Amino acid sequence: MYEENVDEKTKDLNRARQSLVEEIQAMMWYDERISATKNKTLKEVLSHNRDDEKEHASLLLEWIRRNDEVMAKELQEILFKDKDISQLWD
Secondary structure, three states, rough: OOHHHHHHHHHHHHHHHHHHHHHHHHHHHHHHHHHHOHHHHHHHHHHHHHHHHHHHHHHHHHHHHHHOHHHHHHHHHOOOOOHHHOOOOO
């Protein structure tokens, strides 16, 4: 992507999406470490840190929802529904 040809809204959306990816990766790394350790206290600390990453990811997702109309529409149609997941796509 050529930075000079990209508008600010797209740049910000890309920054937020990349940050969301990184928060999810951090959750995965914490899950691996939590699973691997036998130390109860370390497991608690790592679990707390992982859950902080979940908060960060949620904040980013909310920012993306507010700034990407299509994503907002998809989230509204799919999230928090009681239907079987296979009934939620087109």
